[in-house]
Amino acid sequence: MKVVVGITGASGVVYSKKLIEELYKKVDLNIIISEAAKDIIKEELNIDYNYFKKFGSLYDNKDFFSPLASGSNKFDAYIVIPCSMKTLSAIANGYSSSLIVRVADIALKERRKLILVPREMPFNSIHLENMLKLSNLGAIIMPPCPAFYHKPKDIEDIINFVVGRILDLLGIKNNLYRRWRC
Incomplete structure (x- = not known):
């Protein structure tokens, strides 16, 4: 399976980090990091974005000569995590x-x-309209809303729940969280 992960300049890069660390063990991984995300990674995780190079192919967000820029390049799934409202709007309106x-x-x-x-809240009507538009086009809209039925003990448990649900959507087995009544 070939998976692409895009990281944008919204708070919540801890989710991207955990997802990438999990995916790299199981898939052919490609990563794109926006300029704003590089700053957020430094601010929130206290690491340099180059940390992600060891997990897969890392592409510059301005590189339209990247193999990823062509529909002829096959990948199975693309996750934008976190997805800023700017990026969500651009996707919804075809502004590539x-x-x-x-x-x-x-x-x-x-x-x-x-x-x-x-990764934004609260959502305004424009955000919601863009999400509905994308959902109607087939995208899965998945705000990182944690559950609490698994009785999380720390932030890592909350992060694992969100990342585990993403892996579930990709059909990738994981034990990152306890499923309901299991």
Whole structure:
């Protein structure tokens, strides 16, 4: 399975980090990091974005000569995590001004799995309209809303729940969280 992960400049890069660390063990992984995300990674995780190079192919968000920029390049799924409202809007309106958005456009036009993890709240009507538009086009909209039935003991348990649910959507077995009544 070939998976692409896009990281945008929204708070919540801890979710991307955990997802990438889990995916790299199981799939052919490609990663795109926006310029704003590089700053957020430094601020929230206290690491340099180059940390992600060891997990897969890392592409510059401005690189339209990347193999990912073409629909002829096969990938199975694309996850934008976290997905800023700017990026969500660009995807919803076909404004492919970056590689992150171009790959989402490809996922939509080629009917490949597209999972968007918007990290903003509260949502305004424009956000909701864009999410509805994308959902109607086949994208999966998955705000990182944790559950509490598994009785999380720390932040890691909450992160694992969200990442585990994403892996479930990809059909990748995991034991990151305890499922309901299991």
